[in-house]
Amino acid sequence: MSPAVLSPASPNASLPPKYTRILLKLSGEALMGDDAFGINRQTIERIAAEIKEIADLGVAIGIVIGGGNIFRGVSTSAAGMDRATADYMGMLATVINSLALQDALSKVGLTPRIQSAINIEPVVEPYIRGKTMRYLDEGKVVVFAAGTGNPFFTTDTAAALRGREMEAQIVLKATKVDGVYTADPKTDKSATRYHSITFDEAIIKNLKVMDATAIALCRDQKLPINVFSIFKQGGLKRVVLGEDEGTLVHA
Numbered sequence: 001m002s003p004a005v006l007s008p009a010s011p012n013a014s015l016p017p018k019y020t021r022i023l024l025k026l027s028g029e030a031l032m033g034d035d036a037f038g039i040n041r042q043t044i045e046r047i048a049a050e051i052k053e054i055a056d057l058g059v060a061i062g063i064v065i066g067g068g069n070i071f072r073g074v075s076t077s078a079a080g081m082d083r084a085t086a087d088y089m090g091m092l093a094t095v096i097n098s099l100a101l102q103d104a105l106s107k108v109g110l111t112p113r114i115q116s117a118i119n120i121e122p123v124v125e126p127y128i129r130g131k132t133m134r135y136l137d138e139g140k141v142v143v144f145a146a147g148t149g150n151p152f153f154t155t156d157t158a159a160a161l162r163g164r165e166m167e168a169q170i171v172l173k174a175t176k177v178d179g180v181y182t183a184d185p186k187t188d189k190s191a192t193r194y195h196s197i198t199f200d201e202a203i204i205k206n207l208k209v210m211d212a213t214a215i216a217l218c219r220d221q222k223l224p225i226n227v228f229s230i231f232k233q234g235g236l237k238r239v240v241l242g243e244d245e246g247t248l249v250h251a
Contacts, residue, residue: 015241021059025210026065026174039097061142071086088118099123129165129166178228178229197249222251
């Protein structure tokens with residue numbers, strides 16, 4: 001029998017995880033794959049499989065998911081619409097995405113629970129922190145839907161808030177880019193990735209790590225953020241193991 005071969009990118013794959021309680025922030029766009037909108041089944045199944053990998057390491061996982069693949073309150077599609085109304089529509093879009101993710105997580109053998117910041121109990125249960133903590137202790141994955149439940153706040157802010165409430169050690173922001181760069185790597189070939197950066201540097205340099213409210217909350221609560229690519233196979237696991245993956249934003 002051939003010996004097991006570790007990926008060169010994961011020399012510490014046999015070590016225990018650096019982070020044992022995380023908040024994963026998924027954008028709605030991450031679920032689209034290469035599609036123009038909606039939910040790409042293969043993509044959401046792959047994401048679920050990566051989440052299962054870290055759950056199998058004993059990591060407690062909370063997830064905040066966006067709704068930009070279905071509706072974004074500040075997009076041109078909402079031009080002329082009352083902003084609060086548009087944001088509530090966006091919150092409902094996150095519930096749709098949460099239900100799709102719940103289905104995918106269940107099919108890989110996990111036990112997900114959705115908690116919504118707006119009350120739609122026939123569909124999902126309301127957010128109750130005590131239940132969240134119990135679910136996490138029981139090894140269940142908690143998916144937080146409907147953002148903060150308030151208009152004018154983004155799902156980035158919801159991720160910072162829920163991350164602090166669930167006593168996460170870090171917020172992992174899954175994006176299409178493998179970290180934070182000095183410039184847009186798509187247009188500037190000389191752009192380089194920051195391995196780590198402070199909250200103050202991110203704010204001063206306007207690096208768009210998360211929205212300003214979310215960054216300020218994480219800074220004040222000393223809750224680090226790691227920005228990484230969800231499209232890079234094994235990226236999520238490498239971040240959890242503490243490897244040099246993405247960009248670490250810290251105090």
